[in-house]
Amino acid sequence: MTDIHAKEQTNIKFTVESLNLFYGDFQALNDINLTIEKNEITALIGPSGCGKSTFLKTLNRMNDLEPNVTINGNIYLDSVDVNKDMDAIELRKRVSMVFQQPNPFPKSVYDNVAYGPRINGIRKKTQLDEIVERSLKQAAIWDEVKDRLHKSALGLSGGQQQRLCIARTLALEPEVILMDEPTSALDPISTMKIEDLASELKKNYTIVIVTHNMQQASRISDKTAFFLLGNLVEFDTTITLFSQPSDKRTEEYITGRFG
Template identity: 55%
Template sequence: MNTATDLVNVDNINGTESDSLADNMVSNDVSAELTHRMDIQNLSFYYNKGAAASLKSVSMPIYKNRVTALIGPSGCGKSTLLRTLNRIYDLYGHQYAEGEILLDGETIFSNTDINELRSKVGMVFQKPTPFPMSIYENMAFGLKIQGKLNKAEIRDRVESALKRAHLWEEVKDKLDADANGLSGGQQQRLCIARTIALEPEVILMDEPTSALDPIATAAIETLITELREKFTIVIVTHNMQQAMRISDYTGFMYLGQLEEFGTTDQIFHAPAKDRTQHYISGDFG
């Protein structure tokens, strides 16, 4: 089993060097070793052939049942990195990645069923994206496409996911209503519920509260801390306080590179890199 350390200085680390380092790291929590749910190894990403790399030799672990936050200034590659983890960039044929990403020790790049990958690695976007259909049909849509459950099982899964997202009591009497009639915060919780209904292993969240008011944001943050008991979560955020509140590990990105990775406590209170300190202090960004 792989274990974790509080601090990774990522200067000059790539490929097998980063793999070796990750495999020998030791957590502050000596009572429990951390399992790697995903591994990013020497990953570079290009939006067009011949273009400069948007991600440059990024290597980091994603730990099971932990929340990992990606922080950094606008345009640093946070969202790009997030979108490589379920290959959503495949929707655009000219974009491509180099390096390796492992999910449970298996590559996501070759001989991979892309639909199966995205059922294992779900995504919640910056703005709520309810489908133009009823609340119930929003929840059942992906389950029907999977084709693994009968109608009764789908109903049970829908109810369970809505309860887990703390939305059931608010919508149980109007499941046939248009999902777009919900408030912004409710719509985002619906999107999270729709994702967890598929029972993914990993949930990717791209600034999921940036369009929400403080009350709705607090509800989503509480939900995220609860969901990590069952799911592995990777979240992109520009909100430093949010990263401190909800994440266990943090990666600081700058100009397409992973500048520093470690426990959230270490990154925010004892960063190893001057640039990390300047960023979290608000000197730039």
């Protein structure tokens, strides 16, 4: 297990200290401590119900939208506490999220990508055009949609829709992109495209990805965290965790002895 770095170190993006989360009386996260580094892909793995998605959602306070959630502990984004010293709306513009089911709005491709900039007050068409093009290019989908920008986004295939959702978050120029099982609902080729995209994006963004697919975690992530029943069992570089895990439970999970 890595040590918790001092908050002043500049390569750390998130520092999580003693995080506990309760849904009513049920404890979903138990004393989580870890750090997420900049420009890396950190994967969160673990069996269903282990708390990895819940943990992901604490990073952009999406848990606030659910009733009866209590959080103790601290989460620092660049040394600022996200719960106590930051506005949730502002936080989510810096830490955006891509979901398991591709969920483009029932609007045109253009309007989907322009949504973020528009709610931030950008109105000029030339500016929006530029942002839309840049985001779609970054998401490696520009060539496929440039001739149908004003047609409904719902006409795209599942894999394309997911890349569109990624483009949508990129339009906000976030610092962190959270991905909650982004390829679970997609075919293998689309999955590969999105994995390639993530590996490319990490040069400019910090990425945290929840995945059920261990090969995916080992392929693209730099660090991996293994969650079990709300506890962080092991957190290490990916190659170490997958070739010589220190905890027996990690070994048993990743080799499929239980799941």
